[in-house]
Amino acid sequence: MRADEQWGTIGRLVMASADRFPEVEGLVDGDLRLTFPQLRDAVVDAARAHIAAGVGLGDRVAIWAPNIAEWVISGLGAVMAGAVLVPLNTRYKGIEAADIINRSGASVLLCVEGFLGNDYVGMLEGHDVSCRKVVLRGDVPAGTTAWADYLAAGAAVSDDEVAARLNSTSPEDLCDLVFTSGTTGAPKGVMVNHSQTLRVFEVWSDVVGLVEDDRYLIVNPFFHTFGYKAGIIACLLKGATIIPEPVFDVQKVLTRITDERVSMLPGPPTLFLSILNDSSRDAYDLSSLRVAVTGAAAIPVSMIERMRDELTFRTIITAYGLTEATGTVTMCRAEDDPTTIALTSGRAIPDTEVRIVDEDNNELPRGEAGEIVCRGYNVMLGYLNNPEATAETIDADGWLHTGDVGIMDERGYVRITDRTKDMFIVGGFNAYPAEIENLLMGYEGIAQVAVIGVPDERMGEVGMGFVVPRDGVQIDIDALSAWARDTMANFKVPRHFRIVEALPTNASGKVIKVELRERGRAELAAG
Secondary structure (H helix, E strand, O other): OOHHHHOOOHHHHHHHHHHHOOOOEEEEEOOEEEEHHHHHHHHHHHHHHHHHOOOOOOOEEEEEOOOOHHHHHHHHHHHHOOOEEEEOOOOOOHHHHHHHHHHHOEEEEEEEOOHHHOOHHHHOOOOOOOOEEEEEEOOOOOOOEEHHHHHHHHHHOOHHHHHHHHHHOOOOOEEEEEEOOOOOOOOOEEEEEHHHHHHHHHHHHHHHOOOOOOEEEEOOOOOOHHHHHHHHHHHHHHOOEEEEOOOOOHHHHHHHHHHHOOOEEEOOHHHHHHHHOOOOHHHOOOOOOOEEEEOOOOOOHHHHHHHHHOOOOOEEEEEEOOHHHOOOOEEOOOOOOHHHHHHOOOEEOOOOEEEEEOOOOOEOOOOOOEEEEEEOOOOOOEEOOOHHHHHHHEOOOOOEEEEEEEEEOOOOOEEEEEEHHHOEEEOOEEEOHHHHHHHHOOOOOEEEEEEEEEEEOOOEEEEEEEEEEOOOOOOOHHHHHHHHHHHOOHHHOOOEEEEOOOOOEOOOOOEOHHHHHHHHHHHHHOO
């Protein structure tokens, strides 16, 4: 029986995990080590606290915190109490957080103080935010409640009241509002229900091969679907240990892998390239690593080969998804070859449909580039309070228009060429940065690369490539340019290259191309 049919809601999944995995560690964070039964008890206590605080069915609870145990416990407790979880990006400033808190209608904010030096409560001062503020970890400013005190108040709530909330929550009820990154405008709240979440991530977990007793280091931020659902929810489904990592630091990650015998490690390509290129890697025991999941950027075939040859990964999966599709659209499979894994994002997950269409919504022949659209149980219910944007994104036949450009091969495997907005036109030819980046990764000595379009008087736009060399490697720009001209069509070859130490990335590990465009245009304007 499918997870969405057997348990129906995330709260009931938490309860069932204690019976299914009684001896397995469910959550490990520093000195805190909880078995699945102990994790269930902690989540139930959090649910009591939310109920005592007046959180009702369907009420919104926002959470603004890094990957820590309190996020897992308080967030799951909110959902168990029948609330709708609203995760906030830890890199938000006050005005950004206040906007989402207010638009979501959150009545409680769970946050931390001092993460990366941030005063989250202080950042909200001056903004019209009326929700109750509960500090999960760190100093407790005036006007806020400490998590321990918030929990203590929940002691007055009985087991029957928690059970009543569990029984009153339906699989079709909203479980969370994850706001989009805002790369195509103001962030929009994506509405997804319990049933969709359980079904999609049971499929995800089955495809990647997550199993009981896997030890899962979750570096992907919990405020993102990749961290919360492909992380926490997947672990609850399969009996894997949740090991939160608040900030990616290669030395800390290598230490955690060694100390905790980590077997499951998803993340963006930057994570794996950092590990592969770290000169101290051999000093750590990484032999427990078994499964890797990556995507969201150009991936060289050599990276996949190195992950298999130099590390102990037996399963490496690349995938493609977006928040509006409950995080997952296509996935490679464990048996796929390195070229397929590196150069495609796999095929549709079971019982869903994926097509490539033209501007008139006509399906294109295999091998032709067009917009990726999908249809199935993974498609969101819509955007919060935004029927116009919902209608623009989901057509009358139920197809979700992703805004991503891709090519499908005869096997149904999709290669992402780029976001429509990132495409630039060189002398009348469409140039897709992701395609160019993937080609450039074939040049020896490149660790990472990002390509953007910049203005050009003659051609309209041309490419500019920002290149991060591998440790100890010096890259000659003239030699790279000559190699690129020999490797790809002339209109694809970046006319400008910049050697940089690192690429700007957001908390999800995606390159922030807006910053690169601003830098590139400013440099050209300055001559």
